Amino acid sequence: MTEPLRPLFHFTPPRGWLNDPNGLIFHQGFWHLFYQHNPKGTDWGNMTWGHARSTNLVHWEHLPLALEPYGEGTIFSGSAVLDERGIAGCGKRALLLFYTFAGKPFDQRMAFSNDAGKTFQQLAWNPVLPNIEGENRDPRVFWHAGAAHWCMALYVRRGTSDGIEFYTSPRLTAWSFSSRIEGFYECPECFELEGSWVLFGADGEYVLGEFDGMAFHPEGERLKLDYGMNFYAAQTWSHAPENRRVLIAWMRGGSYPGMPFNQQLTFPTEITLHEIGGQKRLCRQPIPEISLLWRESWQVTDTALVPGCGLTGLWEGEAFDVEAALILEPGAQLVLTVRGSTIHYDAARAQLSCFGRTASMPLREGKLLKLRVLCDRTSIEVFGGHGEVAFSNCFLPDTAQRTVALAASDGGVHVTTLSVRLIRS
Known part of the structure; x- marks a missing residue:
């Protein structure tokens, strides 16, 4: 046994550092997993998007790096969507990656693939959203059927106040501010589940409510997705079959002395809503x-x-x-x-x-x-x-x-x- 601390069934990179899961999307029969990665060392830095895919969420095929640093910036967290109609101008059924370009200043950019995620090209007219303030980052892009437009949830610190801001776009390549909700930090996630909308940030504190495509309206108190020591930056897969909502997170803070990799992800869990003690709660169980x-x-x-x-x-x-x-x-x-x-x-x-x-x-x-x-x-x-x-x-x-x-x-x-x-x- 040459790697005694290599997890048997939790995702790790072959070598190097791993942190936030990024760009989770089901596309052409594969669950795609991108992730924050340093392929050149086991410490944080040189942020790159690693890439793997799976047909069943438990056996993973490692693929070439998807997005690498360029210019004077590195590639921070983001999300992925499928552009079925080609409205972004990158071709029908193009796979689009939205990410934070961590340069001077930070801004939000897009890359696209027309070969099912094997290779990616940068959008010629990046950025799609210029710097808002400071280190604004981690765009989570999704479609809102009721409002019939695309939405972006973005972490933005204004002064000393952390929050998630929402932006909208008809074509994915230019975005307009719509609203802000205070008190959430990094890696926003927002989705509809069984008639309710869910919003949370990197620490996993979530709130249920209504989202009309412009603003999130909380209903009830904030609750915890996880009470453990090592849970951060959770995200869910877009376009999952059978409307499944599957979540994975970075197990931040683990230790792997002597290993060629550093850090791991949680095992994927399926999210459902249950009424517990008269209150709707998000519930997670390992995928079947x-x-x-x-x-x-x-x-x-x-x-x-x-x-x-x-x-x-x-x-x-x-x-x-x-x-x-x-x-x-x-x-x-x-x-x-x-x-x-x-x-x-x-x-x-x-x-x-x-x-x-x-x-x-x-x-x-x-x-x-x-x-x-x-x-x-x-x-x-x-x-x-x-x-x-x-x-x-x-x-x-x-x-x-x-x-x-x-x-x-x-x-x-x-x-x-x-x-x-x-x-x-």
Whole structure:
């Protein structure tokens, strides 16, 4: 094993640095993933767009670099759209990349491909949106059917105030200001889901509301997509089949000593809306395609956890997909341990904890706890309930810790089903 810290089923570049996912789009049968990349070293810098594609979101083919630094600037984050009618003047069904040119000053530019993303050319009349103020960046471009025009969500700091500004365009090559919403930082994402609009920035704090193609009107409080230590700059795929909304994020802050790469992405998750405690919530669960990676599977059903004698030492490996449905009595304390890392649920406080982070999560119907845990060589992702609570965490494994265990110190826990699946690369 020459790369012991290379994740088995989380995306990493072959070599060099990785950060924000960019330009996510489904096109001609492939899920395209672009990403912030330094192909010349394992530290941040020399920002370039790396490129990979997949037919199933779990097996990735690395492609040549899509956008490289030029002139006096590098290539910061952005998005991708499909120009079906060729209104931008780059050809019908051209694949368009919108990105921040990090020069002096920053501005927003476009590149296009007429060969299904194999090669890209710069638009002759760049920039499509000149500098607004300071380091304005991270254009997220999308079509608004009701308003019948294209929209761009852009991070803009005005003075000391962070916010997302919206711009509109009929032809994608020139943009007009429409509105601003305060309090969001970097990498905006905006989309419609099951009749509601969703808006969030890089830290994953989201708000639901209405977007009329000009302005976003929040409804309710801001909530968290993720409570973990390593979740940043999440984006979703455009033009996904069957109206799926699939999300991936940078697991910012992981450590990979001695490896030829640095940083990884989360495993792709599918986003849905559920009503939790009378409130609409975004919920995330691993995409079902993960089953393509299952190697072996074990299941426990209809079992009570006896105090001092849990389920331990039965399963061993490097990477797991663990799924559990449990009935908890009031006051029960559940501990799920995966490769030495513990996920704890306190029924009395209705709290789920992992890696020192805690989130409120009442039991469903007052008794049912559902957990899903993805463990890779350098990361653990936890999803509770419908997925309204999630933790994305990186860790450096103890090679001696290779098992999964489930215990309840004082009893009061009944295992309805527990599935432990080994993951292959």
